Amino acid sequence: MKRQSQKLADLLDNYTIRLSMMEEEEMEQKTSPSKWSKKEIVGHLVDSAQNNIQRFIRAQIQDNYQLIKYEQDKWVELNNYQSWDEVLLVQYFRSVNQQVIMIWEKMPNEQLTSACVVDGDTVTLEWIMDDYLVHMEHHLKQIFPDND
Template identity: 45%
Template sequence: MLQVCHRVQELLQLLNEVLPTFSSAELLEPSAPGKWSRHEILGHLIDSAANNHRRFVLALTQPEPLLITPYDQDAWVRCAHYQHTPLADLLTLWTVYNQQLIRLIARVPPEAHAFRCTYESGYTVTLRWLMEDYTVHLEHHVQQLLARTLR
């Protein structure tokens, strides 16, 4: 899981270096009506960290298989008002939360990597897959955030 930890750390550094170079307009403008702004995408990443943190801990502390319950991503972003939160606050919260996730992931015992986690659809994955998928999801949104034109 060291690869996951290293990649998350790289993404933290990259986003903290580059995102503050965007103008306020670039940070606050959604790509289209009904789409998220960069502020809101970063807020979504905070929500994702919170939800995945919960999943990782429950997978380690509850009997198998962990039932993975979805969350309404749009509602979470709306309720948190990320659009109106200073970028520095969003970056700090996102960074610190992910640093904690790095510590957690690094300490997951190898035998726990195979713990089963099941989606409501019945699709079953392992805790290892969940941790790796967290990084894939993070990379997708970091690429979105850093693109010159938000898509």
């Protein structure tokens, strides 16, 4: 198992349980109208997984794959995560990330060095995978700031 797969599996095991124990009111609370609620942060992580699944697949197929950016605020708004049932949202978060794990585990090691273009810079597919984990941890710390 690739180290990234194990790390993502560990994050899912730890945080899915914690997310499922949160009260609806806490999940929906916003510190200001312009900030995401914890529920919307989880939704953003779902969007990130969906967009990155495309990246992880396309980068294995296309040489010098150019990552397509997505407008994260619009994705959260248009998916209307604030109105989602918390149980369904947490299950979806877990499921879509389990798909990421399956893609990573099946990925041949030689694909890790595949070139990807991000904002004009060339990085490896492995860098994209590591960045995905850093991004997820960043947002999970927003939800659970006591976890340092």
